[in-house]
Amino acid sequence: MSAVFAVERLKKSFGGLEVTRDVSLSMAKGDRIALIGPNGAGKTTFVNLVTGHLQPNSGRVLMGGEDISRFNPMRRVRAGLVRSFQVTRLFSEMTPEEHIGLAILQREGRSGRMAGSFRAMPQVMREMRNILETLNLSALATVPVGEIAYGQQRLLEIALALALRPKVLLLDEPAAGVPHSDTFLIENALAQLPDDLAVLMIEHDMDLVFRFAKRVIVLAAGEIIFDGSPQAVTEDPRVREAYLGSYVHASSAA
Amino acid sequence: MSAPDIAALQPIQAARPWQRDLIGVAVILAAAIAGYFLFPDNLALLTRIIAIMLLVLSLDLVTGYCGVATLGHAALFGAGAYAAGIAAVTFGITEPLSMVAIGAIAGAVAGLVSGVVILRGHGLAQLVLSIAVIHLFHEAANKASTYTGGSDGLSGIAPDPVFGLFEFDLWGRTAYGFGIVLLVLVFVLLRILVRSPFGMLCRGIRQDPVRISAMGASVKASLIKMYVISGAVAGIGGALNAVSTQVVGLDSLSFTNSAEALVMLVLGGAGSLYGAFVGTIVFMWFEHVVSAANPFHWLTIVGALLIAVVLFAPKGLYGTAVTLSQRLTRSGP
Ligand SMILES: Nc1ncnc2c1ncn2[C@@H]1O[C@H](COP(=O)(O)OP(=O)(O)OP(=O)(O)O)[C@@H](O)[C@H]1O
Ligand SMILES: [Mg+2]
Numbered sequence: 156m157s158a159v160f161a162v163e164r165l166k167k168s169f170g171g172l173e174v175t176r177d178v179s180l181s182m183a184k185g186d187r188i189a190l191i192g193p194n195g196a197g198k199t200t201f202v203n204l205v206t207g208h209l210q211p212n213s214g215r216v217l218m219g220g221e222d223i224s225r226f227n228p229m230r231r232v233r234a235g236l237v238r239s240f241q242v243t244r245l246f247s248e249m250t251p252e253e254h255i256g257l258a259i260l261q262r263e264g265r266s267g268r269m270a271g272s273f274r275a276m277p278q279v280m281r282e283m284r285n286i287l288e289t290l291n292l293s294a295l296a297t298v299p300v301g302e303i304a305y306g307q308q309r310l311l312e313i314a315l316a317l318a319l320r321p322k323v324l325l326l327d328e329p330a331a332g333v334p335h336s337d338t339f340l341i342e343n344a345l346a347q348l349p350d351d352l353a354v355l356m357i358e359h360d361m362d363l364v365f366r367f368a369k370r371v372i373v374l375a376a377g378e379i380i381f382d383g384s385p386q387a388v389t390e391d392p393r394v395r396e397a398y399l400g401s402y403v404h405a406s407s408a409a
Numbered sequence: 410m411s412a413p414d415i416a417a418l419q420p421i422q423a424a425r426p427w428q429r430d431l432i433g434v435a436v437i438l439a440a441a442i443a444g445y446f447l448f449p450d451n452l453a454l455l456t457r458i459i460a461i462m463l464l465v466l467s468l469d470l471v472t473g474y475c476g477v478a479t480l481g482h483a484a485l486f487g488a489g490a491y492a493a494g495i496a497a498v499t500f501g502i503t504e505p506l507s508m509v510a511i512g513a514i515a516g517a518v519a520g521l522v523s524g525v526v527i528l529r530g531h532g533l534a535q536l537v538l539s540i541a542v543i544h545l546f547h548e549a550a551n552k553a554s555t556y557t558g559g560s561d562g563l564s565g566i567a568p569d570p571v572f573g574l575f576e577f578d579l580w581g582r583t584a585y586g587f588g589i590v591l592l593v594l595v596f597v598l599l600r601i602l603v604r605s606p607f608g609m610l611c612r613g614i615r616q617d618p619v620r621i622s623a624m625g626a627s628v629k630a631s632l633i634k635m636y637v638i639s640g641a642v643a644g645i646g647g648a649l650n651a652v653s654t655q656v657v658g659l660d661s662l663s664f665t666n667s668a669e670a671l672v673m674l675v676l677g678g679a680g681s682l683y684g685a686f687v688g689t690i691v692f693m694w695f696e697h698v699v700s701a702a703n704p705f706h707w708l709t710i711v712g713a714l715l716i717a718v719v720l721f722a723p724k725g726l727y728g729t730a731v732t733l734s735q736r737l738t739r740s741g742p
Contacts, residue, residue: 206623232625244623246616253609260606261624267631268606319624 158217159184159353160236160323165214167197167204167377174200175211176377182323182353189368189385190357193398197377198357199241202325206238207231218323235322239312241331241357247301251292251311254300255283258318283318290314290344306337313344324348326356330363338363373397430600433683434593441589445582451697452581456653458693459588460486463595463646464666465673465685467516470639471524472671473679474603475632476615479527480667481539482643484546487662488519489644494563494657495556505568505577505587509648516644517637519546524636528629540664547662562658566651577652584653591649595642599682602638611635615680672711676718678725687727 161181167174174197182188192198203209205216207228215224218234226234246254256273259282260266273279287293290310295303300311309329316324330341338360345367348354358364364371364385371388373381375397381388388394444455464486471477492515493508502508523542530538550557557563570576575583602608610631613621618628651657660666669692677688695714700707722729 208619228622229625229627232623238623240620240623244617244620246613246620248616249609249612257606257609257613258624261610261626266606266610266626267634269608270601270605272604273606273609315624 157183159219161217162205163215163217165201165204165216166212167200167209168212174377175204178214178374178377178379180372180379180382182355184351184353186353186355186370187368188353188355188370188372189364190355190372190374191359191361191364192374196374198374199327200377201374202238202327202357205325206236232319232321235320236325237316237319237321237323238325239316239327239329241327243305243308243312243332245300245308245311245315248299250295250297250299251287251303251314252283252296254311254315255286255318256280258315259283262319286314286318289317289347291340306333306340309333309341310344313341313348317348321352323353324355326354326358328357328359330358330360342366426604430597433600434597437593437596437686438589441585445585449580452585453653454693454697456581456584456588457650458689459585459592460646460650460653461670461673461693462592462686462689463649464643464670465677465689466595466599466682467639467643467646468670468674469679469682469685470599470603470611470635470642471632472674473681473684474608474611474615475635477527477632477636478532478536479523479539480536480664480671481523481527481541481543481546482639482670483662483664483666484523484543485516485519485640485643486647486650486666486670487546487550487657488640489513489516489647490651490657490661491515491550491557491563491647492644493648493651494566497566497568497651498563499556503567503569505571505652508568508652509591509645512644512648512651513641514644516640516642516647518640519644520636520638520640521633524633524640528632528636539667543662543664543667547659547664550659550662557657557659560659562656564656566655566657568652568655577655581653584649588649588653591645595645596682599642603682607631607634612680672715674725676715676725678728681727681731684725684727688725691726 158181163179165175165178178201190198190201200209204211207226215222217223218236223231223234223236256279257266259279260273284293287296290313292307292310292314295307300308309332313326313329329345330338333341342363345356356367368385371381371383371385372379373388373394380393380397381391445452448455464482467485468479468482472479489512493512496502496508496511502511523539526542527535527538551559568577571583571587575586577583610621610626614628614631621628647661650661673688673692674685675688676692677686678684692711695711696707699710718725724732
């Protein structure tokens, strides 16, 4: 069993509040995992701990067997661990073209160049067009991000992550804030992710979770209370209790 | 905008940047020539405007492009001025291009030092650190009076003729020409820089540093690099001032000089090199004219002007002009 990514006994508390209690998990190539849990369960905190945006109190993070716990966030990205944000973080004055161009240059170690432009680099342009095309963003390539719809901004977040060619992708609620009628856009984008990429997606929309995930992990009060198949998750009594039945209603209504 | 519209715009946009830069250079040269013939008795003032422009351009790199708040940027300018002056007076290096090169290096070093200090803080802390930096530089120059002349200033700077041909004359013609050439060179290099991948990275840092680090790029290292470049530019400005006025005073390293540079940048519009030009010319020309007419109230009037710009044209004079012209062309055919 070759784990591309693993977390061992991660712990974090803010003041007295234990937000992550002894979380361990591992992911293999091509995994499609949904991480679910009630609001405040510690899902985003988990991602922040893993990416190095927060320091855990204890525990280790490994990529391909290598301990990256002491890497700063930048080095973790270069090691292939890429995330998206629950609330989009994009450069509002820059265009999708510039976002993707910058990401490609960064991946290739050329973002520090002080002359020239990615527009004059044919292979960067080609890759950029391909990525934007895959995510249906070509028509918006030269519009400042501040002027495009939120749903499309969410797509660009995914495009940006892909341009970094990650080995492990952590998506924090990729459909948050997108009107329900448009979640299919996000779903289509998720379906296009490379097969060998390991993906962990945090999501509240259970329809999306059930269509996307082959494995579901449930986090409640900072602890993993379930890790198994999407079929089994609705049957689990602890999960039902944690959610007070709320999502079970949602999914049975769908 | 619909998709076909954008597709039709693309080739125009691709061709545009270089054309705009050429126009920029042409405008600078035209303004320089006009200045020479319209104000032949004020060439010293015009040269000082050019030196300060270099300071404001330099400030624009860290504040306008990278979003670093600083009230200590004159440290970089003053370092260049003193280094060029000391090189001439103490070490006998009076060849003007060498003096400018020394100023650029000293400015870059000062940029590195103040960047390392200032970038340790964020927001308000950053601003306070920058004020501390300028006071420390000022005090250091004051104490090292053997080299700097302390509060009397450093005088006796006598640069050689440029290329051994153009003597620095009493009317300041050579100094003016020298300044214009430096300004155009710096402008062209900075246009290349701000359009480069690194320039794009820095704009990204200003808009969202967390996203930049989530892309695997180092925010800190990039900002320090930009600080060093910015220091070289300010240092060239300082050296130009030393070469053209042949004295260096403690005021070049002052908090006031720093704060005024920031005011000029905001006035013209941060984040575009043209804004730095416009802001410097308007502010300094205003200072010259209004302070002559009414020496007591000129700061009041500058204050009022600044409030008007910040409230009604927050993108500065140049930024607002661009927005207006875009709106006009968009609503046109
Ligand atoms: N920097 C912080 N300092 C103190 N407490 C924090 C911090 N970040 C998160 N918390 C707390 O940790 C808990 C978990 O927050 P987190 O954002 O990880 O939840 P989540 O599972 O992502 O929730 P949601 O579904 O609402 O996004 C919350 O109680 C939150 O208030
Ligand atoms: Mg969250």
